[in-house]
Amino acid sequence: MSEPAIRVEHLTKRFGGRAVVNDVSMEVAAGQITGFLGPNGSGKTTMIRVMCGLLTADEGSGTVLGYRLGRDTRRIKSEIGYMTQHFSLYEDLTIRENLDFVAGLYRLRPRRRIVDETLETLGLSARQHQLAGALSGGWKQRLALAACVMHRPKLLLLDEPTAGVDPKARRDFWEEIHHLAADGMTVLVSTHYMDEAERCHFVNYIAYGALVASGTVEEVVAHARLTTYLLEGDLAAVNEADRRLRDREGVIEIAPFGTTLHVVGRDAAALRRSVEAVAAETGTRASLTETSLEDAFIHFMGESEDNMG
Amino acid sequence: MIGFSLRRLGALLRKESVQMRRDRVTFAMMIGIPLIQLVLFGFAINNDPKDLPAALVAPTQDRYSRAIVTALELTGYYRFDHATSSAAEAEALLERGAVSFVVTIPSDFDRRVDRGDAPQILIEADATDPAVASGAISTLSQVASQALLHERGQEDAAEENARDKLEVVVHRRYNPEGITQYNIVPGLLGVILQMTMMIMTSMALTREIERGTMENLLAMPANGFEIMLGKILPYFFVGAVQVAIILLASKLLFGVPFVGSLWLLMGGVFLFVLALVLLGYTISTFARTQMQAMQLTFFIFLPSILLSGFMFPYRGMPGWAQVLGEGFPLTHFLRMIRAVMLKGAGVENVSAPISALCVFVLVFSGMALLRFRRTLD
Secondary structure (H helix, E strand, O other), X not given: OOOOOEEEEEEEEEEOXXXXXXXXXXXEOOOOEEEEEOOOXXXXXXXXXXXXXXXXXXXXXEEEOOXXXXXXXXXXXXXXXXXXXXXXXXXXXXXXXXXXXXXXHOOOOOXXXXXXXXXXXXXXXXXXXXXXXXXXXXXXXXXXXXXXHOOOOOEEEEEOOOOOOOHHHHHHHHHHHHHHHHOOOEEEEEEOXXXXXXXXXXXXXXXXXXXXXXXXXXXXXXHHOOEEXXXXXXXHHHHHHHHHHOOOOOOOEEEEEOOEEEEEEOOHHXXXXXXXXXXXXXOOEEEEEOOOHHHHHHHHHHHHHHHHO | OOOOOHHHHHHHHHHHXXXXXXXXXXXXXXXXXXXXXXXXXXXOOOOXXXXXXXXXXXXXXXXXXXXXXXXXXXOOOEEEEEEEOOHHHHHHHHHHOOOOEEEEOOOOHHHHHHHOOOOEEEEXXXXXXXXXXXXXXXXXXXHHHHHHHHHOOOOOOOHHHHHOOOEEEEEEEOOOOOOHHHHHHHHXXXXXXHHHHHHHHHOHHHHHHHHOHHHHHHHOOOOHHHHHHHHHOHHHHHHHHHHHHHHHHHHHOOOOOOOOOHHHHHHHHHHHHHHHHHHHHHHHHHOOOHHHHHHHHHHHHHHHHHHOOOOOOHHHOOHHHHHHHOOOHHHHHHHHHHHHHHHOOOHHHOHHHHHHHHHHHHHHHHHHHHHOOOOOO
C-alpha cells in the first residue's frame, strides 16, 4: 500500500471554545474515492477546510500529499483541487472569464488553449460568454468541478458537491469523478446521500466532531452489527405493525419504505421474537433482509448523540 | 514558499477589471461623483479664523514698527512667529504655507513718520484660502493707523488728517480677487479622490467574503501581496480619469489658474491615491461585511473633510484639532495641491506634505499586509 494522500492525527478545531472537530485521526488512501459522511454540523466542512489549508487546526498534525499541514500551505494549495459547498466562482464573470482567472492563478500554459479545451469538454463552448450567475445549479456544479481539476491536481476535495442537483446531473457528476479517479486522482467527497456513499471505495463517518466508523461500505455495515427485517403486507396492516412494534423488545429503528417496513435491531434473537409476534398479530409477512448503509448510519448517529448527552 | 508571480497578478488584474467594468452602477458613480460634487461644492465655505502665523520683515526695529506689530497682534488675527530681514526668506515662508501673512515695514519707516511723509507698510496675504485672509485684512488699515497715532501722542489731533498719512498696501497673493473656488476646487480633487478610492477599495475583500468567493480565492495559490495589488491597481485607472475630469472642470468651469508644475502635481496625486487605496484595503481587512466597511470609511471620511482644511481653514481650528488633522492624508494633499496649483510651489516647498504622504503609504501598506488573513479562521 502506498503512502496515503491525506493523513491527519488527533485533529481538533474549536470555534469560540466549542470543539467542532474533536481529536479526529483519519487517512485517505491514494488513488481511491473516499466518502466523507456525517449529519449536518458534524464538522465535515471544517475538516476539509483544515486539509486544504483554509483553516489552521488548534491541535493535531497531518500531511497532505506528503506536505505538512500548517507549514507547506502554498504547496498544498497548488497541488490540490477544492470544490466548495456553495458555488464560489464569480457570478459577475462569464464562464470563460472564470476559467481564465483560475488558469491564470495556477499559472497554466498555454492558458488560452487549456481554457478552450476545458470549455470543449464541458460542452460549454457555445455559452462561454454567458455570466456564470445565469447558469442552473447543475451547470454551476459542472463548471466548478471543471475549474478545480483544470490544473490536474493529485487530490480533489469535494464538499457536498451534489447538493441541490437533479438525479441525472448527479449521475453524470459521479461518472466524471470515477473517470478522474481512474486516471489516478485521489478524491475525498463529503455527502449526505447514501447512494453516493455506496459509490465510494471507502467511507469515513463523522458525527459531532468525532470519527465514528470507517471502512468499505460492507465493512461499515458489518461493523454496526445490526439485524434488519422486512415487513410486507397491505397498507393498513403495515401501519398497524409499525404502531405495535414501537415499544417491542430488541427494536431500535423502524423506517417505512413505501408499503414495507425496515425493522432494525441489535439483539438478533429479541428482534426476531418481536417481529414474528407482530407479523402474526397483524397478518404481515416478515423476512430477514440486508442491513443498508442508511440504517447503519442512523444507528451511529443515535449512538453518538447518546455519547454527547 | 512560492514567490510572487506576475502571471498570477495578471490573472487577478484581469478579473478585477472585468468585475469593475461590469458593475455599471458603481462605475457610473465613480465618474459621476466628481462632476456632481464639483458643481454642488462650488459654493463658498467661509470662516473668520484668528491667530494666523505671520512673518515680519523689518530691517530696523524702531518704536513705530513695534507699535504697529503690537497693535496687529492685539487684533487677535496675527501671530508674529517669524521675524526676518530678508524678503526672499519671507517669500519662501509664504509659498511653503508656513505663514499666512508677511508684514513688511520699510527701513525708512520711522524717518518718514517723523518727517510727516506718508509712510507705507506692505501686508502680503496668502489668499489661496480667501477666508483666511479676509477678516485679518479688513481690520488692518484702521488698527495700524491708530497704533501709529497713539505712539506719536496724537490721538486727539485731527484723526481724519492723520489717517490718510499712513498707507497700508495689501497684496492678496496667489488669488488677488479672493475667489473662493480657487481654494475649494483643488480641494475637491482631494475629497473626491478620497471618497471614491477609499469606499471602493474598502469593500474589496468584504465583497469576496460576503459572496462566498473568498473561500475559493484562498484555496488557490495566490499570496496576499498579489491579491492586494490585484485589488488596488485597477483604481489607479479610475483615479486618473477622475483627476482629468476635475482638472479640466476646474479650468473650464471655474477658471482656477494652474501656475505650478503638472508633473509635480501628478506625483503628489499618485502618492495620495496610493495612500488612499491602501487605507481602503486595510479597512477591508478589518470589516466583516460591506456595510461595516462603508461605516468605517465614513468614520474616517467625515472628520477628514472637517479637519483637513477643506471645509474650514486649518489655521482657524484649535490646536488639538490641528493635531488630529495631521493624521489624515487629505490634509497633506490639500497643502500640496494648493501650493502647486495656485502658488506654483516647487518640490522644495512641498517636500513636507509629500514626505507625509510617503509615510502614509508605508504605514498603510504595512498594515494591509499584516492584517490580510490567509485563512478563514
